[in-house]
Structure formats: structure tokens, C-alpha cells
Amino acid sequence: MRISELSRRSGVSIPTIKYYLRDGLLPPGRATAANQADYDDSHLRRLRLIRSLIGVRGLSVSATRDVLAAVDKQRENVHLLLGLVLGILPADRGGEPEGSTQADDTSAPAGADADADVSGLSEVAALTAEMGWKTSPHTPAAQVVAETLETLRALGVDYDWRSLLPYAELADRTAALDLDQLADASDPLQQAERAVLLTVLLEPALLALRRLAQEHHSAQRYGGG
Structure with missing residues (x-):
């Protein structure tokens, strides 16, 4: 053409x-x-x-x-x-x-904030393991979920990775629909x-x-x- x-x-x-x-x-x-x-x-x-x-x-x-x-x-x-x-x-x-892990990919500052960030990423790892998901250690989505959990707790909301499981199940079905298309x-x-x-x-x-x-x-x- x-x-x-x-x-x-x-x-x-x-x-x-x-x-x-x-x-x-x-x-x-x-x-x-x-x-x-x-x-x-x-x-x-x-x-x-x-x-x-x-x-x-x-x-x-x-x-x-x-x-x-x-x-x-x-x-x-x-x-x-x-x-x-x-x-x-x-x-x-x-x-x-x-060649890297989620923790290696995280550029958090030293000190308490860094500890919180690692804790959040550990929770994301627990969530993905519970769901049986195979995900890349580089994905920015893991950092977003980790930071969201930490922010909720900082605001006094009792929320951890287990609270996200029903949403993860919905996301799993949504992602399957995405790939079907x-x-x-x-x-x-x-x-x-x-x-x-x-x-x-x-x-x-x-x-x-x-x-x-x-x-x-x-x-x-x-x-x-």
C-alpha cells in the first residue's frame, strides 16, 4: 500500500x-x-x-x-x-x-519508611502467593498496593492483605475477561x-x-x- x-x-x-x-x-x-x-x-x-x-x-x-x-x-x-x-x-x-526481586527494585529511603515499604511489599507477596499469581518482580502495581495498605494503616484503618482477597478474586476474573478479548x-x-x-x-x-x-x-x- x-x-x-x-x-x-x-x-x-x-x-x-x-x-x-x-x-x-x-x-x-x-x-x-x-x-x-x-x-x-x-x-x-x-x-x-x-x-x-x-x-x-x-x-x-x-x-x-x-x-x-x-x-x-x-x-x-x-x-x-x-x-x-x-x-x-x-x-x-x-x-x-x-535478575532482581521486588525488594531490590524498591527505591525506598532508609529508616522507618523503608521498613514500612518492605513490609507492604511482603504483604503483596503474601497476597499474590495466596492467589497463586505468577507476577513480575518489576511490576509497579505491587508498589501501588503496598503503599495503599501502608497509607490506610497510617490513617487508622485496620486493613491488611487479607482484606484485599475478595477484591483480588474480582480482579482475577476481570483480568481473565481482558485476556479473552x-x-x-x-x-x-x-x-x-x-x-x-x-x-x-x-x-x-x-x-x-x-x-x-x-x-x-x-x-x-x-x-x-
């Missing part, structure tokens, strides 16, 4: 496509003349992934280049590829999870693009659904006009 068709099918403007070509995010097409080239479906899939990483995930061009470089090394491993595009695995290590995308780059779209764009809707359900159950339990 010509660059005009690539633009039309991808939704990315021709000047932007040319910028991605110059910057190395998109590989060159097959030259057909001095200033013309043909592009194929692999260019379309990669361009759609670039668009989702920059426009949906909000990555910079530089960060997107790093992710794509790591993706190129993991094209045959869909699990690691999804970890890269969703920010679960570090692009600067090529997506390789080996990738099944009809046969190409890894298509799966990666769809994973970014479903994860980033659906998160506000999932939170809104929780609020709607809370309103419903509040009205049922406590009455409401």
Missing part, C-alpha cells in the same frame, strides 16, 4: 508517519521509486501500536522507541510483549524479568495494541461501574429516593 492508504487505514497523518519513519519508530517501506515506497500489513500493525502507546498510554516518542526496541526482541513471547506495552516490565532491560487477534502486535486500548481506556469505565454499583447497593441497603 502507498503511504496515503497507510495513513487512511491507521488514522495517523502522513506527516506523522514520515516523522516516525525518520525517527526509526517505523521501519522503511519497500522502495518503488526515488521518493516512493510500498508498505504492508506489518507497517499498519506497528503503526497502530505506536499510536496506542503514544496517544493512549501517553508515552513520549523516546519511551515508545525503547518499548518498541524491547518488543522486537520479544515478538515470539506474547506474555513478555504484553508486559512491555502495559508497563509491567522495564523496556530498558528488554523486558527480561530475571485478545484471543481473536492472531498477530502479537495486534494483541499488544488491543491490550493497551482495553487496559487504559477501560479503567475509567470500570471505576465508574464500581461507583454506579455502590450507588445501587447503598439505595438497597439504606433506602434512597
